[in-house]
Amino acid sequence: MLKKGLFKKPNNRLEGAEANKTPKVPVQMMLHCPSCKTMLLEVDLDENCFVCKNCGHHLKIGARKRITLLTDTDSFSELFADLSSVNILDFPEYDKKLEKARTESGETEGVLCGTAAIGGMDCAIFAMEPSFMMGSMGTVVGEKITSLFEFATANALPVIGFTVSGGARMQEGILSLMQMAKVSGAVKLHSDAGYLYITVLTDPTTGGVTASFAMEGDILLAEPHALIGFAGPRVIEQTIRQKLPAGFQRSEFLLEKGFVDAIVPRTQQQAYLAQLLRMHRKEHAL
Amino acid sequence: MFSKILIANRGEIAVRIIRACKEMGISTVAVFSEADRTALHVSLADESFCIGPAPAKDSYLNITAILSAAVASGAQAIHPGYGLLSENARFAGLCAQCNIAFIGPSAEIISKMGDKDEARKTMIAAGVPVIPGCDMVKDVAHAKEEAARIGYPLLIKARAGGGGRGIRLVKAADELENAYHAASAEAQNAFGDSGMYLEKFLSPVKHIETQLLGDFQGNLVCLGERDCSLQRKNQKLLEESPSPAVTPSLRKSMMDAALKAAKAVGYYGAGTIEFLLDNNGHFYFMEMNTRLQVEHPVTEMVTGIDLVKWQIRIAAGQPLGFSQKDIQLNGHAIECRINAENPREDFRPSCGKIQLLHIPGGPWVRFDTAIYQDYFVPPFYDSMIGKLIVHAKTREEAIRKMQASLCELVIEGIDHNAELQMELLAEDEVVDGTYHTNYMVQRRK
Numbered sequence: 001m002l003k004k005g006l007f008k009k010p011n012n013r014l015e016g017a018e019a020n021k022t023p024k025v026p027v028q029m030m031l032h033c034p035s036c037k038t039m040l041l042e043v044d045l046d047e048n049c050f051v052c053k054n055c056g057h058h059l060k061i062g063a064r065k066r067i068t069l070l071t072d073t074d075s076f077s078e079l080f081a082d083l084s085s086v087n088i089l090d091f092p093e094y095d096k097k098l099e100k101a102r103t104e105s106g107e108t109e110g111v112l113c114g115t116a117a118i119g120g121m122d123c124a125i126f127a128m129e130p131s132f133m134m135g136s137m138g139t140v141v142g143e144k145i146t147s148l149f150e151f152a153t154a155n156a157l158p159v160i161g162f163t164v165s166g167g168a169r170m171q172e173g174i175l176s177l178m179q180m181a182k183v184s185g186a187v188k189l190h191s192d193a194g195y196l197y198i199t200v201l202t203d204p205t206t207g208g209v210t211a212s213f214a215m216e217g218d219i220l221l222a223e224p225h226a227l228i229g230f231a232g233p234r235v236i237e238q239t240i241r242q243k244l245p246a247g248f249q250r251s252e253f254l255l256e257k258g259f260v261d262a263i264v265p266r267t268q269q270q271a272y273l274a275q276l277l278r279m280h281r282k283e284h285a286l
Numbered sequence: 287m288f289s290k291i292l293i294a295n296r297g298e299i300a301v302r303i304i305r306a307c308k309e310m311g312i313s314t315v316a317v318f319s320e321a322d323r324t325a326l327h328v329s330l331a332d333e334s335f336c337i338g339p340a341p342a343k344d345s346y347l348n349i350t351a352i353l354s355a356a357v358a359s360g361a362q363a364i365h366p367g368y369g370l371l372s373e374n375a376r377f378a379g380l381c382a383q384c385n386i387a388f389i390g391p392s393a394e395i396i397s398k399m400g401d402k403d404e405a406r407k408t409m410i411a412a413g414v415p416v417i418p419g420c421d422m423v424k425d426v427a428h429a430k431e432e433a434a435r436i437g438y439p440l441l442i443k444a445r446a447g448g449g450g451r452g453i454r455l456v457k458a459a460d461e462l463e464n465a466y467h468a469a470s471a472e473a474q475n476a477f478g479d480s481g482m483y484l485e486k487f488l489s490p491v492k493h494i495e496t497q498l499l500g501d502f503q504g505n506l507v508c509l510g511e512r513d514c515s516l517q518r519k520n521q522k523l524l525e526e527s528p529s530p531a532v533t534p535s536l537r538k539s540m541m542d543a544a545l546k547a548a549k550a551v552g553y554y555g556a557g558t559i560e561f562l563l564d565n566n567g568h569f570y571f572m573e574m575n576t577r578l579q580v581e582h583p584v585t586e587m588v589t590g591i592d593l594v595k596w597q598i599r600i601a602a603g604q605p606l607g608f609s610q611k612d613i614q615l616n617g618h619a620i621e622c623r624i625n626a627e628n629p630r631e632d633f634r635p636s637c638g639k640i641q642l643l644h645i646p647g648g649p650w651v652r653f654d655t656a657i658y659q660d661y662f663v664p665p666f667y668d669s670m671i672g673k674l675i676v677h678a679k680t681r682e683e684a685i686r687k688m689q690a691s692l693c694e695l696v697i698e699g700i701d702h703n704a705e706l707q708m709e710l711l712a713e714d715e716v717v718d719g720t721y722h723t724n725y726m727v728q729r730r731k
Contacts, residue, residue: 002326002658015287015311021385039354041349
């Protein structure tokens with residue numbers, strides 16, 4: 001081992017004038033994996049559907065990004081983009097919250113709806129937006145999803161839904177709770193017409209969304225290690241005064257208990273969904 | 287000029303770059319893996335950062351860690367050396383985004399030349415002779431069709447290939463299908479790209495490469511050629527400049543072709559154009575390396591131009607201080623790669639502690655290395671532990687000097703190939719300079 005300071009520094013002056021250059025990492029270029037803390041490059045993440053290459057953690061992504069990653073190039077066409085929430089109950093600070101959510105997410109509401117193709121198969125699609133008040137379900141979210149199901153029924157399309165939500169939007173009180181029943185009604189009509197509904201539960205899917213359309217899919221898929229439940233684990237522990245089992249409310253736990261059909265990593269979702277859509281083509285029905 | 291440079295490499299090349307920086311008054315930042323804590327480049331640099339565990343993919347290829355070290359230390363430029371990230375277009379692009387000068391060409395040029403198919407097309411367009419072959423093939427059937435046109439023997443090559451991977455020699459038509467699948471699967475695994483093309487297999491040939499240096503102002507010079515035909519499994523063993531097979535008129539045409547090729551892509555920085563040269567004096571473009579080469583010292587010895595210092599000056603925006611007419615090739619230089627491997631046991635790699643080290647000296651003898659007495663050669667990286675370079679007035683004198691220097695090189699504690707190099711330098715074809723790229727295979731027979 002060479003001892004420290006073994007080599008001296010030469011007395012050479014810098015050749016030429018010093019360059020005026022300060023290195024700086026631009027925001028957005030790198031980020032830490034929240035799970036394993038590895039530094040990741042945004043470009044690498046983009047290629048890997050925002051899944052950490054080191055530990056497989058699925059990073060949170062916005063609705064528009066998710067739809068771009070999982071559907072065929074340029075196939076997405078947005079529907080009901082003109083609907084946006086207002087403060088119907090005059091709930092304190094709600095207007096400000098909405099404004100902040102719009103700025104942060106770049107979206108007008110907590111869900112993005114439209115039509116797209118996956119592996120060449122047409123479908124109606126919705127994806128909830130985690131950075132819009134944690135994908136909470138208010139009247140507009142309910143209305144957009146209901147309208148999407150009605151559109152899908154009228155146009156004979158399967159529906160694929162990506163859920164991420166903290167539950168009903170408390171600022172809209174009972175009106176947001178009522179969306180559970182309203183969307184469920186539209187799901188039922190779509191189902192009665194014989195069309196397929198697939199949900200992909202992502203981290204976290206909780207509250208009223210879990211208690212309604214998130215769990216109403218014909219096929220329930222989940223992303224690895226996603227938190228899926230009604231009340232949060234802390235609330236349950238404090239209520240029943242018992243320690244919950246390890247992995248409680250995680251997708252692997254739900255798969256074991258039969259609440260979801262399969263866990264599909266995001267990198268495989270496009271191929272998986274395309275295959276499911278192909279297998280459930282109406283013209284192939286017996 | 288940059289006040290501080292980070293060296294994103296290890297071993298002898300990191301030491302070589304640090305030495306150039308010290309001459310130029312530039313502060314240096316070394317990066318190292320957990321296995322390289324005691325490495326010479328770490329001690330020589332002014333600052334050092336550990337960038338990850340021993341495997342290169344977690345440390346020397348860890349882009350985020352290297353860029354973070356550069357930003358934390360305030361390094362204005364990164365020298366990637368050779369191998370590792372030196373031809374990684376993404377890395378070069380990210381450096382630019384971080385306002386760090388990448389000492390090498392732009393990301394666009396790297397990716398253009400890294401795609402072998404695209405490089406080939408560029409050369410054809412520039413009027414540089416290329417090996418007879420075809421563009422990308424769609425499938426086996428298409429490959430068979432093209433193969434019939436080109437004729438056997440031929441090579442199936444991966445578009446993204448390098449380091450001898452994704453290449454198969456096909457001697458006859460019945461071998462094509464298997465070779466196609468094997469090569470494309472290998473390329474898919476190694477480079478994530480299974481695109482293949484075909485090329486006529488030329489044999490026997492010499493591997494001759496030309497050294498280029500270009501600046502941002504559009505000045506471009508060619509610093510003669512190197513003969514790198516003495517190879518084992520696509521790894522060069524011994525290099526020399528000038529090549530004993532290249533006549534002055536052939537040299538002129540090769541240098542003109544190289545300059546034409548570099549101009550076609552608007553090249554700047556140090557780069558190498560590799561050619562295959564057949565026995566009839568015909569040469570064909572093989573590929574362009576957009577970085578410093580391992581064997582760059584032989585060019586430095588015959589031209590008197592410090593390539594690393596010029597790489598840095600060019601990256602800092604300085605124009606070349608000389609033109610083509612100032613370049614003169616003086617005398618003859620030979621480089622022997624010293625690898626930690628045992629030639630008597632099928633070149634088994636060796637690692638361990640250097641028990642005794644004696645480095646040859648005397649006039650015009652240079653040993654580029656990062657090993658020192660009691661250093662532990664780690665098992666994780668390339669087996670090359672040093673390069674012995676000599677310079678003399680004539681080729682004959684250079685061979686004599688190399689023989690004498692190899693005798694003086696003592697590395698105890700690990701196996702190495704210095705004795706093999708001495709044997710090679712006493713063999714007829716090496717002494718008379720007629721050896722081809724298949725020499726090591728023929729010799730074994």
